Amino acid sequence: MIQEIIAFIILVIALAFLIRKFLFKKKSDKNCGSGDCGCS
Amino acid sequence: MSLKNINVALIGNPNVGKTSVFNQLTGLNQQVGNYPGITVEKKMGFCKLPNNIKANILDLPGTYSLNASSIDESVVIELLLNKNDRLYPDVALVVTDVENLKRNLLLYTQIKDLEIPTILVINMADRMEHKGISLDIPYLEEHLKTKIALISSRKGYGIEELKNLIVSYKTISSEPCLNASIIDAEYFNSLRQAFPNQLLYKLWLVITQDVNFLNLERNEIRSSFTKSHSDLKRLQQKETIKRYQFINDVLKVGLKIDSSVAKDFRSKLDRILTHKIWGYVIFFLILFVIFQSIFQWSKIPMDFIDSTFATLSTLAGEHLPPGMLTDLISQGIIPGIGGILIFIPQIAFLFLFISILEESGYMSRVVFLMDKIMRRFGLSGKSVVPLISGTACAIPAIMATRNIENWKERLITILVTPFTTCSARLPVYAIIIGLVIPDTYVLGILNVQGLTLMLLYVIGFGTAILAAYILNIILKVKGKTFFVVEMPNYKLPMFKNVAINVIEKTKAFVFGAGKIILAISVILWFLASYGPGKQFKNAEKIILENTKAHPLSPIEFNNAVASQKLENSYIGLMGKTIEPVISPLGYDWKIGIAIISSFAAREVFVGTLATIYSVGGSDNENTIKNKMAAEVNPVTGEKIFNFASGISLLMFYAFAMQCASTLAITKKETNSWKWPAGQLVFMSSLAYIVALIAFQILK
Structure with a gap:
């Protein structure tokens, strides 16, 4: 049971990361350009 | 004890070793872009200096002058004119090449006239003896109204002295080199009267440059002091001539070149390396x-x-x-x-x-x-x-x-x-x-x-x-341009610069693309490990029934169940849906899934196949390459990755866009969705057609 919970948490993190990455890009100084080129 | 932060801007012509100076000052303490290429925008780093000072070093794009002719150069001007910018420099380091001092000093005099404390960094000093160059540093410091750091960023000497000069930046004169009024006395005097609190040379840049200046009444200045385009150009030329007259006068005494010492290895090599054959x-x-x-x-x-x-x-x-x-x-x-x-x-x-x-x-x-x-x-x-x-x-x-x-x-x-x-x-x-x-x-x-x-x-x-x-x-767009490229001197590559570049680029790949690949791998695993319907849930039962007549060994049975599950998993069903479109290219549904998932980033392709084959593949093969090599078409029994399908895949990836970030940056740089949309359609169609032809000919 605990393995399943952790596995699903990892899935949610992965999904959230990709959604944030490609749909809601965060403005950042640490990328290659002016913040919204999607490359960081 | 807390550190005092100061902003230091590194400015200079292209090819003066500015990035080497940046690397020497900051080491690996850099916030650089995730992607390769020479300085395009702002590159930050920091270094700790004596007296508990922390310098935020900003490596600005290479520029020849403050007369901007490209977006890159505008970045430099916008920063230097906007005192409210959080990166506005407390001190500017103008990096020059000892062999091209005359040309490099034009930019120096312009920055000095903005009354920013400016240190003149004369780089590549290790070549002075070889080239027969000698400098009268006290004379140059006096007439250029600054402090000079004579350094070699390649050999690493002079860097400590430069750090000490940065620390004492408040003692550096902010007196301009050139009185802007000499460009056109009458015009500049009326400017001075209208805007008594503004720096004269800054006002001149506002009038002549097409960049964004914050907190300056650009429209007001322009409407009151407008001049025709040709008049402005004429005055800009006059400014440049006046600056070079000043530089010539200073260098006549401060710089000596013994041409009998200089060797001409460079021109011999240039003749070969740029030869037409x-x-x-x-x-x-x-x-x-x-x-x-x-x-x-x-x-x-x-x-x-x-x-x-x-x-x-x-x-x-x-x-x-x-x-x-x-x-x-x-x-x-x-x-x-x-x-x-x-x-x-x-x-x-x-x-x-x-x-x-x-x-x-x-x-x-x-x-x-x-x-x-x-x-x-x-x-x-x-x-x-x-x-x-x-x-x-x-x-x-x-x-x-x-x-x-x-x-x-x-x-x-x-x-x-x-x-x-x-x-x-x-x-x-x-x-x-x-x-x-x-x-x-x-x-x-x-x-x-x-x-x-x-x-x-x-x-x-x-x-x-x-x-x-x-x-x-x-495309019907008018315009002609002229190409000017500067040939830097030949140098033995510096190990430190090469190493930093290799580390940065590799890190960018691993941590940039790697995070996406890992996240997609996790999602793919779920999609490949679960599925709707009885075909997935009752996989064991179905295989048992199908093989009643010819019972399988335990390993064969496990592999058959894994295949049955994968084929009926969510990802399997998705792959099967698109299979008719990609099968003429020689691909099965698993490759189809890898192509779809690699739309965001091409390198996801391999990771996707690694995950899919790990879930449904044979237990006998363990490395990615072996798993891919072992894949066979269940109908024909032929290898999935054969010469024809392999070449077809290579052609597909050679032409297909398959990069969401590239589309985003094209949109940003062209300010229109029309161009990235055209790029996507054209490249994808071309990739499909070429891959189709390649497979149909080679199969």
């Missing part, structure tokens, strides 16, 4: 050696990484407690990470060679050499830099087009750059070539796999040039 032959030979080496030298570390992750995956499956998380780790996460790290050797070698070529000064000769060809195809010599940078990544390459003044040439360069073979294509090429091209030699020395890789780079570059030619005919 030998120049191309040498360039081609260098490329040839690079691609041979990438394959040869990477083989052992790549095999080691691949087998290590295969072992790790097996160990995790055997020793961790059974359950969903263990399966996710052993079949999803470990193969996913392996699919990223396996390409580190090839990427590191590629950037090692590119850095050496850039550092040695050879890359500028290539730009010069290629300009003659580029012009015939509607591109500028300056397009070569983005096209070569594109071998690393299209994103900084497209941003690097900002120094192309002509809009048509810039637009064409933006649109064709994604055809050049970027580092994200390398993992796809490497794995497919390894599978379908024999590891044999022609004439005993030429590795066929290396030749194939080189051919793919040539195809990418050739397609970019051809597409540029077509776009040059189609």
